[in-house]
Amino acid sequence: MDNKELYEILQEYADDVKAEKESAFKKLNEQPKEDVKQSRKRFKPQYAFAIAMCMVVVVLCIALPIALTDKPHGYVEPTYCSSGEIIFGFEGNSLADIEKYHIDAYYPTLVTDKENMAVCSILSDKDTSLHGIQIGYVLEEDEDEMTFIELAIVPKTHILQIYEDYFDLQEKIKWNKYDVKYFRALNQGTLMYDTQIYFTDGKYDYFIDVESDGEIETTDLLNLLYN
Amino acid sequence: MRKIFNNNQFAIVVSMFATILIAILLSMSFAIPSVVYASDDSVGEIFYAATGSARKETETFSYVTKTTESYSINISFPNYYNTNTSLQNTCANVAGANIIGYFDRYFENLIPNVTPGAGKTKYTYYAMTRNMAEKQAVINDLYVRMQTNVDRDGNTQTQYKNGITSYVQSKGLAVSYNAVMTNGQFDLNKAKAQFQAGNPISLYMSGYGFANITDNGSLVTLDKNIYDDNHIAIAYGYEKVDYCNSHGGLLRSVIYLKVATGLQGVSGVYVVNNYGKLNDAEAVCIK
16 A cells, blocks of 8 residues: 555545534534523423512512501510400409409409409410409399499400400590590390490500499499499 | 423422412411311210300391290399319300209209399399309309219210209209200290290200391391300290391291300300201209
């Protein structure tokens, strides 16, 4: 084999290799274009829209309740207690029986004989923590002139289901320094007047339930309790 | 990068994610009420153990004319409640104490040293406040006699009646019970006869409501406290009202039962066939 023949063989080999190289590069050059095309398919607008909607829902669910409440800064939501979550505990027949709880509330001054007065603690049924106190009176002018009074004193840190309707009482008066709400109606079933009274001193809520044979003005009832 | 999902699968995954997320957020905002009546024992007896947890509902309906008939064994009735914090599931005990308190008017030694009420023109039962310790003592006594919470939480109807019977017999008196149900339904005619005989009726309820009624002459509003547990309350009177349209046609006939709810701070009437199930109703007579 002379040099010319060797050159021709090498030239032929080089040409073959070049052709494969070009062919290989052609495939390589086409591959990224397909990848780019596929990547663009994954981020179609409807997916982006679905994800955006999810984010909007999450943001609204978190932000709206916060934005729409007008509670003052530092406000602590009271603990809500359903009627099944509280129990009444008989403590005794005078206010002295609840001194141990050290509640600095606005106590009534009305005193009756012991059998006609009862003081109860209002406790959590879970851990027997104190949720309030109840003071009850039975007043009897004569056999046909009775008045039953129950006053519940509840710290504003708690809302008790059995008293929550009192917050919506419509009638209003000013008594001493307090804004008092009340409702009074003749109960056709018992033929006694049912009166509900609510006021607050900012620290405690005062709920008063009265059943009386005679119709008694709200101011007179409050004066009777706090004479 | 290797493809894990095709386009459709990816869309489904995103939709499921969004749905689950929204469901979780909504569940935080709304409490879904559940109706779970208290359990019964292996022989099918229901245990009455009211928790007293209520939800509010309001129902309204209109009418043009109405006709009413009513009767009560007395204008008022004892409405005692438990004030012993060491006792749980006391609704049967309290119902029994209300029965005892009612008959104490006629048999003075049923509750020692207690005058249950007073009145010349009308007899009014005193509130729980008066002689609270003595009334609580009756509830405590019935708690033991009824074997409350011994088998399971609360009491069965049988335990309730056995407890009352035991208490009454211990005072040298006798007690009888008469059903006022017919084919599983409250029978007003039987109830009327018992009320007219001066006998209160024990209501055994699975799911119930106590309603305060407002009637402005053409629109009735029932503001109800609804409960989804088992409870015993005492009926002491009824009011049957037929509500009619302008042509005199009957729109609805409603039976309201006056009740001692046994729940502190809860008053109102029991509306028959309005909510829950009345399992049984029995008049109680003490002689």
